[in-house]
Amino acid sequence: MLLYILRRLGAGAVLTVLVTLITFLLLSTSLDDVAATILGQSATPETIAALMADRGWDRPVAVQYAEWLVGAVQGDFGQSVYNALPVGPTVLQRLGVTLSLIVPALLITVLISVLLGVWAASRGGVADRLAQVISLIGNILPALLLAIGLVVVLAVQLSWLPATGYTAPADDVLAWMRSITMPVIVLVIGGVASMAAQVRGRMIDELRRDYVRTRRTRGASTSSIVFKHALRNAGSPALTVMSLEFIQMFGGALIIEQVFALPGYGSYAFNASMQGDVPVIMGVTVWAVLLVTAVNLATDIANGLLNPKARVH
Amino acid sequence: MSQIARYRGFPVVLLAAALVLAACASGGGEATADGERELVFSVQTAPNSFDPAQLADGSQAYAWNSIFDTLLFRDLMTGEIQPNAAESWEYNEDGTRLTLRLRDDMTFSDGDPVTADAVVATMERSRDTPGTVQNKFQYVTAVSAPDDYTVVIEFERFDPQFISELYQNAGVIADPDTFGDDRGATEPIGSGAYTLDTAATVPGDTYVLRKREDHWNADAHPFTTVTIRVLQDPTAALNALQAGEIDAASVPPQLLPQVGDESTYTHTEFPAQSVMYLDILDRGGEDFPALGDQRVRQAINYAIDREGIVTGLLGGVGIPTNQVFNPQGEVYDEALNDTYPYDPERGRRLVEEAGHTGEVFQVPSTYLSTTFEAALSDAFESIGLGIEWVPVPPQQAQSAHRSGDYGMSFQVTPYTSDVADVINHFGQGGYANPMNHTDPTLDELIGEISATVDQEAALPIFRRLNEYVVEQAFEVPIAFNMTTWVTRDGVVMADNGSSRQTVRQFTIAG
Numbered sequence: 016m017l018l019y020i021l022r023r024l025g026a027g028a029v030l031t032v033l034v035t036l037i038t039f040l041l042l043s044t045s046l047d048d049v050a051a052t053i054l055g056q057s058a059t060p061e062t063i064a065a066l067m068a069d070r071g072w073d074r075p076v077a078v079q080y081a082e083w084l085v086g087a088v089q090g091d092f093g094q095s096v097y098n099a100l101p102v103g104p105t106v107l108q109r110l111g112v113t114l115s116l117i118v119p120a121l122l123i124t125v126l127i128s129v130l131l132g133v134w135a136a137s138r139g140g141v142a143d144r145l146a147q148v149i150s151l152i153g154n155i156l157p158a159l160l161l162a163i164g165l166v167v168v169l170a171v172q173l174s175w176l177p178a179t180g181y182t183a184p185a186d187d188v189l190a191w192m193r194s195i196t197m198p199v200i201v202l203v204i205g206g207v208a209s210m211a212a213q214v215r216g217r218m219i220d221e222l223r224r225d226y227v228r229t230r231r232t233r234g235a236s237t238s239s240i241v242f243k244h245a246l247r248n249a250g251s252p253a254l255t256v257m258s259l260e261f262i263q264m265f266g267g268a269l270i271i272e273q274v275f276a277l278p279g280y281g282s283y284a285f286n287a288s289m290q291g292d293v294p295v296i297m298g299v300t301v302w303a304v305l306l307v308t309a310v311n312l313a314t315d316i317a318n319g320l321l322n323p324k325a326r327v328h
Numbered sequence: 329m330s331q332i333a334r335y336r337g338f339p340v341v342l343l344a345a346a347l348v349l350a351a352c353a354s355g356g357g358e359a360t361a362d363g364e365r366e367l368v369f370s371v372q373t374a375p376n377s378f379d380p381a382q383l384a385d386g387s388q389a390y391a392w393n394s395i396f397d398t399l400l401f402r403d404l405m406t407g408e409i410q411p412n413a414a415e416s417w418e419y420n421e422d423g424t425r426l427t428l429r430l431r432d433d434m435t436f437s438d439g440d441p442v443t444a445d446a447v448v449a450t451m452e453r454s455r456d457t458p459g460t461v462q463n464k465f466q467y468v469t470a471v472s473a474p475d476d477y478t479v480v481i482e483f484e485r486f487d488p489q490f491i492s493e494l495y496q497n498a499g500v501i502a503d504p505d506t507f508g509d510d511r512g513a514t515e516p517i518g519s520g521a522y523t524l525d526t527a528a529t530v531p532g533d534t535y536v537l538r539k540r541e542d543h544w545n546a547d548a549h550p551f552t553t554v555t556i557r558v559l560q561d562p563t564a565a566l567n568a569l570q571a572g573e574i575d576a577a578s579v580p581p582q583l584l585p586q587v588g589d590e591s592t593y594t595h596t597e598f599p600a601q602s603v604m605y606l607d608i609l610d611r612g613g614e615d616f617p618a619l620g621d622q623r624v625r626q627a628i629n630y631a632i633d634r635e636g637i638v639t640g641l642l643g644g645v646g647i648p649t650n651q652v653f654n655p656q657g658e659v660y661d662e663a664l665n666d667t668y669p670y671d672p673e674r675g676r677r678l679v680e681e682a683g684h685t686g687e688v689f690q691v692p693s694t695y696l697s698t699t700f701e702a703a704l705s706d707a708f709e710s711i712g713l714g715i716e717w718v719p720v721p722p723q724q725a726q727s728a729h730r731s732g733d734y735g736m737s738f739q740v741t742p743y744t745s746d747v748a749d750v751i752n753h754f755g756q757g758g759y760a761n762p763m764n765h766t767d768p769t770l771d772e773l774i775g776e777i778s779a780t781v782d783q784e785a786a787l788p789i790f791r792r793l794n795e796y797v798v799e800q801a802f803e804v805p806i807a808f809n810m811t812t813w814v815t816r817d818g819v820v821m822a823d824n825g826s827s828r829q830t831v832r833q834f835t836i837a838g
Contacts, residue, residue: 051726055384056741056752056759058465058726067456094642099377100515100531163563173568179564180557181533262825276557276564279534284558286374286532291723 016319022310027308031085031301038300039080042293046072049291050094070096083297092301093294095287102298103215105283110302112181113279115191116271117264118244120199124206125257129246131207132214136222158201158267162274165197179276179325197273205267206260216247221245228263251322258314262307347400367551367819369576369832370559370568374532378516378524381451383458383497390556391535391830395437396500396518399428399447403517403834407656407826409491412545413442413501413519414479417494418638423486423781430729433544436503437523444473449504451481464490464498488778488786492745495828521549522831533558537831550836569593575819576834578811583645587814594815596835597645598825600808603652606632606691607703611737611765611802616735618684624713625801627682629668631707636808641699645805651798652753656809656826657746659790664798675711676748689713689735692728697738700806704738730762740809744828746790750777754797769796 049060050066067073086093092102135146170178176197182190221227222245230240269281280299287295371387372585383392401412411417414428434442448471455465467487472480483490491501498705501519506512515526522537529536539546557574559565565577566586578586588594606628613620634648653659679685689708693701702715708715720728729737739760740753755774756764766774774791780786797803813821815834822835 045723048724048727051730053382053722054460054463056726057460058730059463059757062458062463065462069458094510097376098374098531099379099382099510105531166567170566174571178567178573179559180568180573273561273562274566276533276559276561278530282560283532289722 016316018135022317023308023312023315026042027305030308031304034299035084035087035300036061036080036305038297039083039293040076042291042296043076044293046293051294052290053096068113083294084294087301090212092298095292095295097290097292098154101232102294105295106280106298109280109283110306111183111276112277113163113265113268113272113281114183116195116198116202117261119195119200120202120206120264121261123199123203124210125253127207128210129201129253130213131211132216133216133241133246135211135215135216136218137237145206147213148214150208150215153204156204159270159274162197162271164272165200168195175178181277181279183218191210191224194275194277198277202267203269205258210256212258214253217249217252218245221249249319251318253304254314254317254321258310261310265303265306336568338523343826358723364551364552365550365836366555367576367831368555368557368574368697369819370557370565370574370578372558372560372562372565372578373684374432374550375535375556377513379459379513380497380500380502381454381461382459382513384460385496385744385828387829389496390519390831391524391537392497392500392516392519392523393828394517394537394554395520395524396502397442397520398495398499399430399501400495401830402492402495402827403668404823404827407778408497409495410497413499415558416495417491420570423488426483426490427633428479428481429546429557430479432477434501434519435542436517436519437540438503438505438517438819440503440505442501442519443476444479445476446504447471447479447501448473449507450500450502450674451479451498453504453507455745461497461820464493482492485708485783486778488747488780489745489751490784492748496744497655519543521545522554526771548832551831551834554831557739569814569816572817575817576815576821579814581810581812583646584645584812584814587609592816594820596813596815596821598811598813599647600743601609601811601825602654602702602740602809603654604646604740604806604809605652605738606804606806607729607737607739608801608803609729609761609762609763611735611761612763615732616689616765618682618687618713619689619735621682621684622800623678623682624684625804627675627678627711627805628713629801630671630678631711631713632668632804632806633670633703635670639705640805641703645810645812647810648807649805650787651794651806652741652803653746653749653794654743656786656824657743657749659746659749659794661791661794668801672707672710678714685712686714687718690716690718690733691736692720692725692734693717694720694725694738695722695741696725696730700738721781729759732763747783750774750790750793753803760803 046068047063050072051065054062054066071079083093090103094101094245131146131149137145166178169176176193181194184191227240227245229246268279269285272279272282273278283295284299287299358475371390375388375391376382377385378395380396397413399412401410403410413431413434415431416429418427419425430442430444430447436442451465451471454461455468467483467485467490468481469484470482473484474480501520502512503517506517514531516524516632520663521538521543522630525536525538534555537556539549540553557568559568562580563582566579566583568574569577608619608625610616610619616622629650638644638646638648646817647655651660692766705715728734743749753760754770755761773789775797777786777791777793780789811825815821818837819834820837821833823833827833
């Protein structure tokens with residue numbers, strides 16, 4: 016198992032280097048555009064050239080990338096070319112904001128999805144149809160529209176929750192909860208819509224299996240069959256869905272962050288891309304690759320714990 | 329009870345939690361018990377670096393303009409240049425030496441006195457450091473401090489733009505002690521009315537400024553704390569305003585009807601903050617011969633339904649125009665706005681006469697142009713020409729504009745000063761004139777402006793130039809963009825749009 020984890024981590028490191036190399040090569044073709052953007056309307060070919068030389072952007076791309084890589088390995092991702100803030104700490108700060116939305120949202124999504132999926136699969140009939148309608152509504156409802164609707168009702172009209180902004184939990188836990196409530200609701204509704212359907216489908220398959228019938232004939236209660244046996248077997252694919260859901264929430268956080276004006280990872284990455292802020296783009300790329308690799312690895316390990324057949328030796 | 333049934337109360341728990349959280353609600357910048365007043369307002373763009381050599385104009389100036397004193401100030405109502413950190417200023421006869429006399433009661437936020445040496449050091453560093461400010465010192469040959477409070481700037485020739493740069497980023501005074509330290513870009517030390525509270529500030533999101541009661545001009549700043557929130561999405565800004573989280577925001581025209589009750593909100597319209605125009609880049613017709621023909625340029629001007637664009641695409645919040653000069657400035661001539669009435673038929677005849685019917689021009693499609701592309705395409709079609717919009721990513725918009733690959737580009741240019749507009753729009757190397765077009769008349773007029781130290785005396789020349797460029801149709805002005813600030817809770821705007829971005833634009837009603 017340890018060897019497997021090390022192998023996966025090694026593959027993740029190689030992937031990170033490859034992705035950052037490709038990203039850097041793509042970005043390096045437009046460094047003069049970045050210089051022009053920094054200088055604004057006063058840019059001239061001469062001032063652009065001077066700024067390029069001052070920042071070292073006129074050096075060979077291989078030298079620039081090697082310099083960046085050496086720094087990154089040591090934890091120094093450079094500075095934003097616009098606001099001079101160090102990329103490493105800023106990425107972590109932004110990541111913290113986004114994860115503080117996604118983790119609670121994911122936990123609530125899993126809880127509701129499992130309850131809803133199990134309820135629908137075990138009860139059938141009206142319960143099942145109701146669960147499907149809930150999933151359908153969640154899928155149809157655009158996150159953006161839902162977010163705006165929530166802000167108008169809960170923040171603007173009722174003044175229950177803040178319309179915009181973020182408070183770190185370390186500063187004020189209650190204020191943090193207030194600031195993430197609406198974003199989490201939006202993420203949960205979208206998440207439950209897809210995950211509950213997956214849990215339901217998998218549970219229905221499990222409840223039709225021979226071992227379930229055998230247990231029923233031996234007088235086992237429905238709750239015992241569902242929670243002790245079927246759910247454990249259905250858990251493995253649900254975990255995969257959960258990891259995909261995490262990545263989807265992470266990628267889709269931009270919209271939520273824009274509507275609720277949260278200083279998260281998505282808006283940080285988006286602004287850097289729009290401005291061509293090379294060190295920031297490189298930093299967010301590294302962390303995105305590392306995060307996705309870590310989530311996939313954690314999912315595989317958890318799958319192995321749930322299902323001995325899935326264990327890798 | 330089944331496992332499922334135990335969770336029936338879950339929504340009730342959620343609702344209860346929401347109500348508990350709601351009970352902890354807090355408002356925006358209201359007066360506190362001890363009479364302190366906080367101002368919270370939003371901007372769309374986060375300030376870049378606070379390095380004095382890298383300061384950017386526009387809404388970013390709200391933050392740095394509060395932290396650094398500028399040598400001069402632009403009057404909130406008249407737009408006239410006023411003393412600020414410099415009590416007085418004087419040019420020599422040919423405008424090659426500018427002498428500024430500083431106030432003697434200024435200190436930096438770390439307690440060090442502000443002297444002429446600090447001004448000299450800041451200027452010399454900005455001149456020698458590649459960045460946003462360097463170009464403004466292009467004609468400066470030397471800066472010196474003959475005594476503690478006198479600064480002398482020498483020029484290779486008179487630079488008519490320079491004096492108006494001194495109320496912008498070229499006029500800031502920074503503490504020279506911060507120059508060798510990277511922290512200067514993020515933890516600035518200036519002599520301005522506010523200091524940046526770095527502990528409360530979240531870069532890119534919220535900037536908290538604390539008033540310095542020992543500032544020489546503290547009385548002009550009624551707010552003890554100013555919080556600038558970066559809300560990129562205008563709808564989020566409106567939501568924050570309506571929820572009472574901010575006191576002021578610039579609201580785009582399409583959202584104005586949603587603002588609500590007029591007794592709660594104060595609307596302040598600034599008539600012209602920028603001009604929107606189709607820039608003719610190849611005015612000499614070097615690569616695009618049709619654009620070198622005055623008749624074609626005039627035809628394009630006749631083809632634009634400016635009233636229709638303002639009504640249909642700007643929600644009525646704009647002013648149609650045939651000229652690019654600021655209507656709040658002294659060069660603007662209302663009579664020139666009748667030069668090109670909407671008359672596509674006349675435009676079509678001019679294009680036919682010039683023999684360019686059927687020509688199609690590639691124009692960069694940028695984030696600025698997308699809203700107006702259909703209207704402009706229709707306008708070109710109506711006179712027998714065509715536009716092919718070429719998508720250009722935001723970070724390449726400027727490069728595309730300067731590349732020489734395009735004969736025209738759509739631009740929105742903010743106002744600084746009349747003289748800057750002359751140089752930017754019609755001077756060789758000006759942003760709107762990247763192919764360095766000129767002709768004998770322009771040469772003569774710009775030469776006269778550049779040689780006239782007394783700008784009042786140069787006014788007739790400015791006006792002749794305006795008349796000439798409108799007649800020549802070197803550009804296709806469309807409309808002045810108006811800005812509407814919406815404020816609440818006793819906060820009102822103290823200016824009419826004539827000043828530059830400064831927190832002094834905001835004040836308390838009554």
